[in-house]
Amino acid sequence: MTKLSFFHQKRKDEAVRTGVEVDSDLVLERFVPGDGENDSALVWYIDVRCTTESAIEADAETVRSFFLDLAGPIGSGLRSAAEDLRAGLDADLWPIRRPIQSMPRGVHGEIVCSAMRRVTDGELSRVLQNLADVWAVTLTQLPEVVAPLD
């Protein structure tokens, strides 16, 4: 079984980090610095966590393709989570977790998102919706992580 995680998170200083890991190996990552004073405290995060019964190589392009191929169900999952937040959920604790429907056989996934204080459901809902809208572009533009030379 292989675990693949896409994460997208915003810091208090407005910086945003987006990346993909395979079994804890970081293979894709983009960090956009904020313009305020450096503050690494998280404001919110969104994870798309997947497991697949087949082995997936921790290779940047393989992993990118994996997530791009799942754009349909993941996009629907993100929009559904956005809608839940917009409508107001019964549960009132973070994080919220939503299974991703209509995944291929042998692949499972969930959307997990959480926010710190001062972030409203409406704000995070908009972030989820936007991520769904730009999913393919976001994945395509994520730089490969280059391992440092020993």
Next chain:
Amino acid sequence: MPRRLFDTNFLIGHWRRFPEDTRERTPDAMREWARELIGLHGTKLICTPVLIEMFAGTTNAKELELHRAYLGEFDVIDGRKLPASVWDSALRLAQHVPSNSSIKRRHLGDCLIRSVADHFHCEVLTGDKAMRRLPR
């Protein structure tokens, strides 16, 4: 792990929310409690200052044993070796007096945790995540 680590306040909040009305605090139960948190937030990263602050809050041998069980489930990102650059960064944070006078004093743990996070390109999960969601 996604690039985020738990700070001390976060873990203290989680530790306190252990459902003592239905479960007894035992080492196994606390290990399981920690694994639940790790599964929820998708990371098991902490740093040495968090370890120290958590242990420093214990008041008896039983509590220490439970903390050891709980904290043993996490990975210490710095491997208990803080480079000089982390100390320098923590010193800078400690000496930074914000222009906003309402901001509280800086604490040793916070300065170190933020500096470790920066060094390892991580973000900090801070505060009590049982915090209730804000309506729209």
